[in-house]
Amino acid sequence: MSVKKLTFVDKKSLNAIALGGAVLGSGGGGDPYVGRLMTQQSIEKSGGVKVIDIESLPDDALILPIAMMGAPTVMVEKFPSGNEFAQLIPMIEKMLTKPVSAILCAEAGGLNSTIPFVAASKLGLPIIDGDAMGRAFPELQMVTFTLGGISATPMAMVDEKGNGCTFDTISNVWTEKLARAITIQMGGSAMCSLYPVTAKECKDYLIRGSLSLIHHIGNIIEKHSFNAYEILVKELNGKHLFQGRVRDVERRTEGGWNRGIVKLEGIDEFVNRDAKIDFQNEFLVAMEGDTVLATTPDLICVFDSNTGAPVTAETIKYGLAVNVLGLPCNPIWQSKEALDMIGPRYFKYDIDYKPL
Amino acid sequence: MIRVGVDVGGTNTDAVVMEGKKYLGGTKCPTTPDILTGVENSIRGALTEAKINPSKVDVLIVGTTHFVNALVQRVNLANTGLIRLCLPSGSSILPFTDWPKSLIDGMGGSYRLIKGGYEMDGSEISQLDPDELINAAKELSNLGCKQIAISSVFATVRGDMEQEAFETLTKAIPNISITLSKSIGGMGLLERENAAIINASLKPLANEVIDSFKLLQNNLKLSCPMFFTRNDGTLIEAAEVIELPVLTFACGPTNSMRGAAFLSGLDNALVVDVGGTTTDVGEVQDGFPRLAGTSVMVADVRTNFSMPDVISIGLGGGSIVSSEDPLSIGPVSVGHELPQRAKVFNGDTLTATDLAVAAGRCKIGDKKAPSLTSLDKLIEIMDKMIADKVARARTSNKVIPVIGVGGGSVMMPSKVDGLEVICPPHNDLANAVGAAIAQVSGQVSRVVLVDDNIDRDSAIKEVTEEAKKLAVERHADPKTISVLTVSDMPLSYLPGNNLLINVTVVGDLLLETN
Structure with a gap:
């Protein structure tokens, strides 16, 4: 696979980034569309965002990961005010008594693949080509930095009303608990900066090239539409797990998660076969009968058979014909320590992770 | 029941006469620049071929491309202003974002963001300020806006603030014409707001179109009720089209597909x-x-x-x-x-x-x-x-x-x-047949708390019953009602398991026949 290095993001490249971000969202992380529009509005003023390689920064440079926390569904109704980042970043700089050198995507999947561009554009900062998940995950501690023992705090969070707060916690799991509780009070979505890291820490734990990758994936979908999945399987070393029509989507909300099961009836080469995909915000487990097709942390991505566009767990509906792809996760997620944090058992599935 | 179905297409205007499920006659005439001459020609032709006297017709059903054409050609669009109830949220994505410039030019592209809107759980982001609202409407009017569209954050969860804004403005500004986003679209502020703006810009044209169709009815001595076809292939009354023309937007392809299914069985x-x-x-x-x-x-x-x-x-x-x-x-x-x-x-x-x-x-x-x-x-x-x-x-x-x-x-x-x-x-003539056989729908969208007292299936059943009742009120024959679509979506961040359930049912039109 040859991925063209992304060095600058302007209005033109945003669509591909949003599309590719939706793919790495693995069904979760929300529709990047809203993030794209926010970035677009901001870039119209700033001209664009520079994308840089982590190696170009000195080891002690401060890198600030940015993410939206909460329910993506809230964001399609309640847009941010646009002043959040101008409030948020100085809060962190004040706590660390150091200026921020670059912005980082905490998660390259879903809505959070585009939100950090708004921060970068608003503050005129460059963004690092990489992220801390290589996909979307539902909880704040599920980043490569946690594996490196790096704390999510000091963390800052602001809402569109102008409320801001900072966190100082004993573990990343506690940060997740407390930040999630405040997100709900803030109305379901908030902008946050977390895991402030040095360029050195970043060099050790960053999943590199994620932004170039989502741009590349987006370009493939733009170019090949409904055939894109075939090319993605080849280029990303993935597996075509299933092709089928959605026959039921059962949903429930538990503890703030959008949970459910998508049942698929096979078509074309998968005719007379049935599959199901369990989701908890992201698609986590794909099964055919008792056979496990793929599990988290590998990516389970669903594409609309007609348009080739990625489909999220929130918008998937009855009757839609889809292609299901399994894409291998970054190897950093395959250690026992990592699987305890993001493997199927963490999400209460009684199965073990088997790589694709 | 004798039904006349008409479909105005880009090239041809088709009309058919049907009695129940029986095809009696039909014609195809060129669509005329004024549209109505073509409609009149085709209805006359169809009635003649079917040997039906206009007085025997029980219902006239029309599918027209008037509105989508106006939008595509950017003509006959009213200068429309949008008021979004959202502050302090909302400014990071302004209204008319991602619109083609020529269309923004066609309708002015003016907007105001004011305090208001709801959080996901239905609590207020901020209170609606009547003075701020009235000022915004007056400013938009001074900028030349003839129509107002109003959107509110989470209007799909709670529609009362849009309603309150409607009532406040109607009282304060005589003759103001308003479209509320909650009457048109679902979840997604920008998409719903866009649909509301488009609808508002088409309202004056809708008024003209309905008036001219009524005149045409007189010319043709058709004294029966007149309906239009909606995007989903069901019926909408003329009075409702004046308020919500976008609901008839895509009726052309819908009518032809419905007609195709009907004719082929x-x-x-x-x-x-x-x-x-x-x-x-x-x-x-x-x-x-x-x-x-x-x-x-x-x-x-x-x-x-x-x-x-x-x-x-x-x-x-x-x-x-x-x-x-x-x-x-x-x-x-x-x-x-x-x-x-x-x-x-x-x-x-x-x-x-x-x-x-x-x-x-x-x-x-x-x-x-x-x-x-x-x-x-x-x-x-x-x-x-x-x-x-x-x-x-x-x-x-x-x-x-x-x-x-x-x-x-x-x-x-x-x-x-x-x-x-x-x-x-x-x-x-499949598209005109599709119009003639159009059914009545009932759609209900409601949030239900699923708990020990009621499970998902019973909740869906309850909403389905409501939708059926609505369809009957709109003249559906209760014996023919069937469920068309069911969907349920959870609302996260609320205590318990809240489902937003959407049900659409359809049934045959039941009118007192001549």
Whole structure:
């Protein structure tokens, strides 16, 4: 696979980034569309965002990961005010008594693949080509930095009303608990900066090239539409797990998660076969009968058979014909320590992770 | 019950007369620039052919492209201002974002963001300030806005603030015309707001259109009730069209697919509607068109009302053909001038119809088809254009029939993408038939707390009963009501398991007959 290095993001490249971000969202992380529009509005003023390689920064440079926390569904109704980042970043700089050198995507999947561009554009900062998940995950501690023992705090969070707060916690799991509780009070979505890291820490734990990758994936979908999945399987070393029509989507909300099961009836080469995909915000487990097709942390991505566009767990509906792809996760997620944090058992599935 | 169905298309206006499920007669007339002359001609023709006196007609049902044409051509659009109830949220994505510039120019593109809106749980983001609201409306009016659209954050969860804004403005500003976002679209502020803006901009035109249709009814001595067809293939009353013209937007493809299913007796099939200039390909499932995903582009604007999933190509009976290298068919068409300009009518232009006649697929015109050395290659190109779209419209490899409808369906081969093509009788008038057989719908959307007292299935059942009641109120025959769509979506960040349940039911129209 040859991925063209992304060095600058302007209005033109945003669509591909949003599309590719939706793919790495693995069904979760929300529709990047809203993030794209926010970035677009901001870039119209700033001209664009520079994308840089982590190696170009000195080891002690401060890198600030940015993410939206909460329910993506809230964001399609309640847009941010646009002043959040101008409030948020100085809060962190004040706590660390150091200026921020670059912005980082905490998660390259879903809505959070585009939100950090708004921060970068608003503050005129460059963004690092990489992220801390290589996909979307539902909880704040599920980043490569946690594996490196790096704390999510000091963390800052602001809402569109102008409320801001900072966190100082004993573990990343506690940060997740407390930040999630405040997100709900803030109305379901908030902008946050977390895991402030040095360029050195970043060099050790960053999943590199994620932004170039989502741009590349987006370009493939733009170019090949409904055939894109075939090319993605080849280029990303993935597996075509299933092709089928959605026959039921059962949903429930538990503890703030959008949970459910998508049942698929096979078509074309998968005719007379049935599959199901369990989701908890992201698609986590794909099964055919008792056979496990793929599990988290590998990516389970669903594409609309007609348009080739990625489909999220929130918008998937009855009757839609889809292609299901399994894409291998970054190897950093395959250690026992990592699987305890993001493997199927963490999400209460009684199965073990088997790589694709 | 005698029904007259009319469908105004880009090239032709079709009308049929039906008694119950029986076809009595129909005609196809060219669509006229004023539209109404074409409608009048086709209704007169259909009544004459069916030998039905206008006084015997029980209902007139019209499907028209007036509104979507106005939008596509950017004409007859009212200068519209938007008021979004959202502050302090909302400014990071301003209204009219991602709109084509020519359309913004067509309707002014003015907006105001003011305090208001709801959080996801229905609590207020901030209170609506009546003075701020009235000022915003007055400012927009001073900027030349004739129509106001109002959107509010989470209006789908709670619609009262939009309603309150409506009442405040109606009291404060006489003759103000307002569209509320909650009456049109679902979740997604921007898409719903876009749909509301488009609707508002079309309201003056809707008024004119309805008035002229009423006048036409008088001219034709049709004293029966008149309905229009909605995007989903069901009926909407004229008074409602004046308020919500966008609900009739995509009725053309819907009517032709519904008509195709009805005429062929096939409830699950692909439908290829070959007109004079374009071909639409879609799928019917249980007699209704398969709908597009969550958002649909209308004249390059992202909206979120329900529309059929249709793929269009610039190929029709009138498509102009180049028989020399490079070989090509369409997208330019002679349109309704086919009877003058096609070779088989002694005209000077080689059209797709001439190819079909030359290939022996149909007999049309009074002249022999031209003999072409490249005929086989051209036919191959034409068939491939349709086959490509059929392949894309399929959502499975299941062998289902392809129903060919529309005036140009005679051009189709007997098999497309390996599927058998069926062209039922009267298929050239399928869209008018689709209008004539349109049913009544009832749609209810409600949040239900699913707990120990009520499970998901019972909750859906409850909402379904409500939808049925609504359909009956709109004159549906209770004996014929069936469930069309059911969907449920959880609302996260609320205590418990709250489901937003949407149910649509349909039934046959029941009117006191003449």
